[in-house]
Amino acid sequence: MPGSLSRAATARARAHPPRPVRADGPSRTAPPGPDPAAFRTAMGAFPTGVTLLTCGRGASTAVITLNSLTAVSLDPVLLLVSVKSDGRMLPLLHAEGAFAVNVLTAEQDAWATHFSRPDRSSGLAAVRRLGAVTGPCGQSVVPSAAVRMECTLHAAHPAGDHTLLIGRVTALAADPAPQPPAPLVFHRGRYARLAPAGAPPVKESA
Template structure:
């Protein structure tokens, strides 16, 4: 057993509900992962986006091993990640359902356009990253997709980002004065 100062870790597998609740305390952004455009558009909601490297520019998204978008990403060799704003919460909710629009219906619903690499890009998103599939790694019931960012679309002056925290959507509080926010994360 290892004493971590707050809990003893003795079991090889922690209680899944407790693990999920603890991980839910870490706020994340919410994105729409897209592959293809036009009649071939597939879209799914993802909240696992991580910057991996600056040189080369790499990011990581995590999708379930049974996700409908996964074979498309593998076959097409790329994807786009669209960072949603608070105003786009209905899109996040709609595209996490099993029954969700695909093809032209998905393009219309999201207001997407075809990006430089042929994937749906949402101009009203906080930011969009168009990626070539750089690598992938199976990790339990998910696959980690590492994308090399080829094109970046930044919507300067966009509203606040959509956040997910403790199992629900959340907001960023009012900005703190400059002196209170000078610290940097480690």
């Protein structure tokens, strides 16, 4: 009978549960990964936006350039950024428990370059350079950025030489202009701009 067969199958499954497959087992030996430099070059083929990650306010403001921004969830509203685990930004983020993400426009590439350097500005010098203000949730934000999002630190996950930070968005502001500014784009190791909508394709010279 169907009921008896079902009970028998359930009993066998309980007596002999499936064994997990180990990815590192002899039959699943992973091949060696690519050279890190080759991986960096390959990922350079994927164009991204550019952001400034800010943490703190006033004299405690810290800023770093990032292009690792990913939307994670709509309910609750979560985003993800990635920072170096041995960098000086991560301890500040943990201590503050919050941060802001500022999406840069095509005209703000100089800021992206400056805040990607080891000798980048911080504190009041960074605030003056960016014209930063304290956002409604207490983090320094850049009013002229295309989008500003303040976040509380929702979770942190170590991943290789970086740490993935999940932020819960607590405040969001975007440029209200009918024609929003063009975004700053990072592609193949350099900054780029999107072509205007409807622009003809660029033809290569013979």
